[in-house]
Amino acid sequence: MPITPDHAGKAYAPTAPYEVTRGKVAEFAAALGAPLVEGGGPVVAPPTFGAVVTGPAWDVLFTDPELDLQLRRVVHADQQFRYHRPLEPGDVVTATLSIAKVRVRGTTEIITTSVEVRDAVEQTVLVADATFVHSREVGA
């Protein structure tokens, strides 16, 4: 059965704890062409680093057999990060995804999701809201 509007409200278990490291933040910053400056004070992850910790939760969505989605047929329509505090090296976080809304227009499925990222003491670090558009393969 493919995804339907009835999947709105479906919530997934938190992802395995992920430790933010200075090395990963540095790799991510360098991939955006803005390497960390040595000795430049405390390391704060780039604004979109939230995608690194949110990614595993998105993967759970894209591989949920109940929804029957194919990652290669998914495009990102919108994204918002709301930070309660900066993500920093040493943070150990989990990401919990829920499906907020599903709209189906023919073979196009529009999936609105929210991921809450919490630290080791269960405080919210950030919330990442995203809309994905999945083009279902006809006849698949």
Next chain:
Amino acid sequence: MSTPAAEVGTTLPPLTVRLTRETLVRYAGASGDFNPIHYSDHAATGLGLPGVVAHGMLTMGLAARAVTGWAGPGARLVSYGVRFTRPVPVPDDGVGAELQVAGTVTAVDADTLTVTLDVTCAGEKVLGAAKVVLAGAAA
């Protein structure tokens, strides 16, 4: 260091960024986003795209540099949201694609400052409703 003095209408220094397939491969590895439309022309054209396109999150991340570079480490990010209005094709032709990022302060209050970004590729807007809200900024 905190955000430079800003008022509504203040423009940020513009940013130009070139993307090549190497940029996409690096971002895929750093982010863990291995959707093949970002490295395989076969997968991308199969979805009706002209060829490999940049990760929306890569475009979003690159555009943010215009704000973080201006604001400095003293400012704290409250929120950052965008709509991905057009894909950014990145051909494997040794040239790639170029993003132009312009930012304007569109709101200032006691605690926060909002920057609206205008992000284009080849003259076409690729991000919509792109807004960064900062706190700890000296207005």
